[in-house]
Structure formats: structure tokens, C-alpha cells
Amino acid sequence: MSERSGRHRADLRAWFRRHGYSLLSSVGTLVRNPWTSLLTVSVLAIALTLPLGLNTALVNLEQVHREFDRLDSISVFLELEADESVSRRISSSLSQWPDIVAVDPISPEQGLQELAGATGVEDFGLADAPLPWVLEVAPSGGVEPAVLAEKLRRVDGVDTVLIDLQWVRRLDAILVLFGRLVEVLAVLFALSVAFVISNTIRTEIQRREEEIEVMALVGATTGYIRRPFLYSGLWMGLGGALLAWLLVHAGLWLLRGPVDDLAASYATRIELVAPSPEILVAMLLGSGLLGIGGAWIAVSRRLAQINP
Numbered sequence: 001m002s003e004r005s006g007r008h009r010a011d012l013r014a015w016f017r018r019h020g021y022s023l024l025s026s027v028g029t030l031v032r033n034p035w036t037s038l039l040t041v042s043v044l045a046i047a048l049t050l051p052l053g054l055n056t057a058l059v060n061l062e063q064v065h066r067e068f069d070r071l072d073s074i075s076v077f078l079e080l081e082a083d084e085s086v087s088r089r090i091s092s093s094l095s096q097w098p099d100i101v102a103v104d105p106i107s108p109e110q111g112l113q114e115l116a117g118a119t120g121v122e123d124f125g126l127a128d129a130p131l132p133w134v135l136e137v138a139p140s141g142g143v144e145p146a147v148l149a150e151k152l153r154r155v156d157g158v159d160t161v162l163i164d165l166q167w168v169r170r171l172d173a174i175l176v177l178f179g180r181l182v183e184v185l186a187v188l189f190a191l192s193v194a195f196v197i198s199n200t201i202r203t204e205i206q207r208r209e210e211e212i213e214v215m216a217l218v219g220a221t222t223g224y225i226r227r228p229f230l231y232s233g234l235w236m237g238l239g240g241a242l243l244a245w246l247l248v249h250a251g252l253w254l255l256r257g258p259v260d261d262l263a264a265s266y267a268t269r270i271e272l273v274a275p276s277p278e279i280l281v282a283m284l285l286g287s288g289l290l291g292i293g294g295a296w297i298a299v300s301r302r303l304a305q306i307n308p
């Protein structure tokens with residue numbers, strides 16, 4: 001039993017020595033060719049920055065979409081004769097409906113102020129024109145707005161009900177389409193990462209072709225020859241993913257000022273959301289595996305030519 005345990009420990013130490021040597025050898029190869037390594041990592045980072053940046057933009061667009069709490073409201077215009085007491089009474093009654101989340105009464109004066117703030121025009125020449133009270137009704141989730149609007153039209157004191165949620169649905173559809181585009185681009189650029197790394201490793205193999213042939217002739221196993229190149233592909237994949245992460249964060253930092261100015265013009269506040277740590281981990285794992293896969297393909301093809 002102790003003999004078997006000793007053999008297992010010896011095999012484990014040998015395994016660590018082999019991988020440690022391959023790891024140091026791959027790092028040395030990258031250091032000896034700094035410009036080639038830096039260029040490859042930069043190309044990978046650019047390829048990964050586009051899908052990551054688009055995904056970040058999608059997350060921020062979805063957050064902005066959720067921030068506007070009155071985008072999906074129904075405008076209920078009361079009769080001109082309705083005063084504040086009538087408006088409050090109808091508002092209180094509608095608030096009890098199970099299909100309605102909230103009701104926000106808006107006076108004629110408040111409506112003019114909001115319109116002036118949105119357009120920048122202070123005087124619309126409507127000082128003497130009679131304006132009605134408006135109730136902004138927020139329907140609960142799962143409620144068909146058209147059905148609710150028909151019910152609201154039958155309420156005493158209601159003159160007109162306006163519902164224009166079609167553009168909200170269009171925005172939802174655009175966000176879904178944008179999400180699919182991000183997924184397609186992520187797959188395409190992931191393949192480009194594997195291709196770039198495979199081509200870089202192939203160039204390195206051609207540069208060390210005589211060395212590889214000698215190693216094969218003296219009995220080196222394919223795993224021994226292949227392992228340093230696999231580590232090189234891993235480092236390049238990890239470096240490209242990390243640099244892409246930093247580039248996206250730098251882009252968000254540059255956009256923060258203009259976005260704050262734009263939000264201030266609409267009297268709101270928008271907080272840009274950076275890619276989450278989970279996405280970074282997924283990028284590192286995915287890009288690292290793509291690097292290993294690309295290197296494996298390049299090395300295996302060359303070793304098959306040496307040892308058919």
C-alpha cells in the first residue's frame with residue numbers, strides 16, 4: 001500500500017514538474033517576442049471589446065428602459081367641468097382597481113409646467129384656455145392596456161382615454177433583437193479569437209520547426225511538445241480578455257460625463273452599469289479555452305506532418 005502511495009506521489013510530482021516547465025517555457029516565449037505577443041493580445045482585445053461593449057450597452061439600455069416609470073401609463077383626460085375634488089375622488093376610486101398599480105393626478109398647471117420643462121418653451125399662449133385634469137394610470141403587469149382603457153372610458157367624469165404603448169412594445173422588440181445581435185457577434189468574434197491564436201501559434205511553430213523535429217526524433221512525446229504552445233495560447237487568450245475588460249471600463253469612464261449632461265437635460269439621472277465580475281470570469285474562462293483550442297489545432301496539424 002505504501003509502495004503504491006509512493007508511486008502516486010512520485011507521478012504527481014513529475015506531472016507538476018512537466019507542467020511547471022511548460023508554463024515557464026511558454027512565458028519565456030512570450031517575453032522573448034514582446035511585440036508579437038503585444039500585437040496578438042491587442043488584436044484579441046479589439047475582437048472581444050465589440051461584443052462586450054455591445055452587451056454593456058444593452059444592459060444599460062434595459063436599465064434606462066426600466067427607470068422611466070411612466071412610459072407605460074395610460075392618460076385619462078377628465079371632463080372640463082371636473083375640479084380638483086372630482087379628480088381626487090376618481091383617482092382614489094381607480095386606485096382600488098386590481099388592474100391598476102397607481103394613479104397620478106396632474107393638474108392643468110402642472111401639465112403646462114411639465115410640457116414647458118420638456119420642450120423648453122415657457123409660454124404656449126394657453127393661459128385663458130380651459131384645460132382638463134389628467135390622470136396618469138399605471139396598469140399592473142399582465143393587463144392588456146386596450147381592455148383597461150375601454151373600462152376607463154366608461155367611468156363617470158372621464159372624457160378621453162389615450163393609450164400609446166405600441167412604441168414601448170417596439171422598444172422591447174428592438175432590445176430583444178439587439179440581444180440576439182450581441183449573441184451572434186459573440187460567437188463570430190469567439191471564432192476569430194481561436195483563429196488569431198491558432199495563426200500566431202502556427203507562426204511560432206514554423207520559427208521553431210527544426211527544434212520540434214529534433215525533439216520528435218529523440219523521442220519526445222506529442223504531449224511534451226504540445227504543452228508549452230497550449231500554455232502560450234492560454235496566456236494570450238487571458239490577456240486579450242483582460243485588456244478588453246479594461247477597454248470597456250475606460251470607454252464607460254469617457255462616456256460618463258456626456259451621459260450625465262444628457263440625463264440632466266431630461267431632469268433625470270442615469271447610472272452607467274459596468275460589466276459584472278461574473279462576465280469577466282466567463283470571458284477569462286472562455287477566451288482561455290479558445291486560446292488552448294486554437295493552439296491545439298495548430299500544434300496537432302504540425303505534429304501530424306512530422307509523425308504521420
